Amino acid sequence: MTTYNKVDIKIVLLLCLVSISSLAEAFGRPAASAIVKPRQTIFNVLAFGAKPDGKTDSTNAFQAAWDATCKHPEPARLVIPGGEFLVRQVKFEGPCNNKSPIFIQLRGIVKASIDTSTFTEPEWITFEKIVGLNLNGGGTFDGQGPAVWAKHDCSAQAKCASRSVNLKFRNVTNAKIGRITSKDPKGFHMCINSCNNFRAKALEITAPGDSPNTDGIHVSNSNDVTIAKSVISTGDDCISIIQGVNRIKIADVVCGPGHGISVGSLGKYKDEKDVHDVLVKNCTLINTQNGVRIKTWPDSPPSAATNITFTNIKMENVTNPIIIDQNYCASAKSCRGNKASNVKISQVKFINIRGTTPTQCAVKMHCSPSFPCQNVQVANIDLKYVPVLPTNALSKAVSECANVKVAVAGFVIPAPCI
Numbered sequence: 001m002t003t004y005n006k007v008d009i010k011i012v013l014l015l016c017l018v019s020i021s022s023l024a025e026a027f028g029r030p031a032a033s034a035i036v037k038p039r040q041t042i043f044n045v046l047a048f049g050a051k052p053d054g055k056t057d058s059t060n061a062f063q064a065a066w067d068a069t070c071k072h073p074e075p076a077r078l079v080i081p082g083g084e085f086l087v088r089q090v091k092f093e094g095p096c097n098n099k100s101p102i103f104i105q106l107r108g109i110v111k112a113s114i115d116t117s118t119f120t121e122p123e124w125i126t127f128e129k130i131v132g133l134n135l136n137g138g139g140t141f142d143g144q145g146p147a148v149w150a151k152h153d154c155s156a157q158a159k160c161a162s163r164s165v166n167l168k169f170r171n172v173t174n175a176k177i178g179r180i181t182s183k184d185p186k187g188f189h190m191c192i193n194s195c196n197n198f199r200a201k202a203l204e205i206t207a208p209g210d211s212p213n214t215d216g217i218h219v220s221n222s223n224d225v226t227i228a229k230s231v232i233s234t235g236d237d238c239i240s241i242i243q244g245v246n247r248i249k250i251a252d253v254v255c256g257p258g259h260g261i262s263v264g265s266l267g268k269y270k271d272e273k274d275v276h277d278v279l280v281k282n283c284t285l286i287n288t289q290n291g292v293r294i295k296t297w298p299d300s301p302p303s304a305a306t307n308i309t310f311t312n313i314k315m316e317n318v319t320n321p322i323i324i325d326q327n328y329c330a331s332a333k334s335c336r337g338n339k340a341s342n343v344k345i346s347q348v349k350f351i352n353i354r355g356t357t358p359t360q361c362a363v364k365m366h367c368s369p370s371f372p373c374q375n376v377q378v379a380n381i382d383l384k385y386v387p388v389l390p391t392n393a394l395s396k397a398v399s400e401c402a403n404v405k406v407a408v409a410g411f412v413i414p415a416p417c418i
C-alpha cells in the first residue's frame with residue numbers, strides 16, 4: 001500500500017480543486033459567452049490544515065483559509081468540503097482585496113466547540129466588513145447548543161459567550177446566502193446587523209421548540225433585506241425585526257415550532273432608529289405561539305414603526321395569530337410597569353390571513369394610550385377557534401382592541417373591534 005505524506009495530499013487536493021474549476025470554466029460554458037464568470041481561485045480549508053474528523057480543532061485553518069481568500073486580489077472561493085469540522089470562534093472579516101464577490105461554499109458540517117471559555121465575543125461565526133459575499137453549498141452550521149442550554153443563565157451578563165449566535169453578519173453589503181442549514185445554536189441562529197442589500201433564501205433553520213431564546217433570524221439597522229423560501233423551526237421568534245430596519249421583505253417562509261414573525265421588540269433602547277417598509281407575504285405558521293406580531297416595550301423612548309404589511313398568511317393552530325402588543329415585556333423580571341409606550345405604530349395592514357387558533361381571542365391589538373395606532377387595516381381574515389379539547393366547539397373567535405381604530409374591508413372573522 002502506498003502511503004502519502006500529508007502535505008502532498010493537501011497539495012494534490014488543492015491542485016485537483018483548482019484544476020476541476022478551471023476545466024469546468026474551459027469546457028462547461030461556451031467560450032465566447034458574455035456570462036462566463038472570471039475563474040475563481042479555490043482556497044480549500046483542508047489545504048490550510050483543517051481536519052474533517054469532527055474532533056480536531058480546525059479554527060486556525062479556517063481563519064488562515066479566510067485570510068488568504070480575502071487578501072486574494074482576484075475572484076476567490078473558500079471551500080469547506082464534506083466532513084465534520086470542529087471550530088471555536090472564527091471571524092470572516094474584511095475589508096477584502098477582491099473586486100468581485102467572495103464565494104464561500106460549505107458542503108460539510110461545521111461544529112461549534114462546546115467549551116466557550118475561549119470565546120471573546122457572544123458570537124460563533126462572524127462575517128464583517130465585507131462587500132460582496134455569496135455563502136451557499138448545502139452544508140450545516142451546528143452550534144451544539146444542547147451542551148449549554150440547560151447550564152447557563154445569561155440574564156445577568158450583557159455579553160454572554162455561552163449564548164453565542166451561530167452566524168453574525170455585521171456591516172456586510174451585497175450578500176447572497178442560500179442553501180445553508182443552521183442547527184442548534186447556543187443563542188440565536190442568525191443576526192443581520194448593519195447590512196445593506198442582503199438576500200437570504202433556501203435556509204433551513206432548526207432547533208427544538210423548547211430550546212431557550214434560539215431566535216431564527218434577527219435583523220437590526222439594515223436596509224433592503226429579503227428572506228425567502230426558508231423553513232424555520234426553533235424555540236423563539238422565527239424572524240424578528242428590530243430598530244433601524246428599512247425595506248425588508250419576507251416571503252414563502254414556513255415557521256414552526258417557534259414564536260412567529262415579529263416586528264420588535266421595539267423601544268427597548270435609547271435613541272432607537274425607526275422601522276419602515278416591512279412586507280411579510282405568503283408565509284405559513286404551524287403550532288407557533290404567535291403568528292404575525294408587532295411588539296413594543298412600555299415606558300419606552302420615542303421611535304416609530306410604519307408601513308408594515310402582512311399578507312397571504314396561513315395559520316395552523318397558532319396561539320396568537322394577529323397581535324399588536326405595546327405592553328410587551330420579555331419576562332416578569334424585566335417588566336417596566338404600566339407607563340405607555342412611546343413607539344408610534346402606523347400604516348399597518350393585515351390582508352388575507354386564514355387558519356386556526358386554539359385561543360378564543362384570535363386578534364389582539366393593544367396599542368399605546370399615548371400614541372394610539374394609526375391607520376390600521378384588516379381585510380379578508382378568516383380565523384377559526386379550534387380548542388385543544390373540543391369542549392367549547394360552538395364558541396367563535398373574538399377580537400380585542402385598545403387605542404386603535406381599525407378600517408375593515410372584505411370579510412373579517414372574527415368580527416373586528418372598530
Ligand SMILES: *[C@@H]1O[C@H](CO)[C@@H](O)[C@H](O)[C@H]1NC(C)=O
Nearest residue numbers: 094095096128129130131171
Ligand atoms: C464597513 O465595512 C467597510 C468595508 O466593507 C469598512 O471600510 C467600514 O469601515 C466598515 N464600517 C464600520 C462602521 O465598521
Ligand SMILES: *[C@@H]1O[C@H](CO)[C@@H](O)[C@H](O)[C@H]1NC(C)=O
Nearest residue numbers: 251252253254281282283284
Ligand atoms: C407560498 O409559500 C409556499 C411555502 O409556504 C410555497 O410552497 C409556494 O410556492 C408559495 N407560493 C407562491 C405563489 O410563491
Ligand SMILES: *[C@@H]1O[C@H](CO)[C@@H](O)[C@H](O)[C@H]1NC(C)=O
Nearest residue numbers: 247276277278279307308309
Ligand atoms: C410601503 O412598503 C412597501 C414595501 O412593502 C413599498 O413598496 C411602498 O412603497 C411603501 N409605501 C410608502 C408610502 O412608503
Ligand SMILES: *[C@@H]1O[C@H](CO)[C@@H](O)[C@H](O)[C@H]1NC(C)=O
Nearest residue numbers: 287288289317318319358388
Ligand atoms: C395546538 O396548540 C396547542 C397549544 O400550543 C397544543 O397544546 C396542541 O397540541 C396543538 N395541537 C396540535 C394538533 O398540534
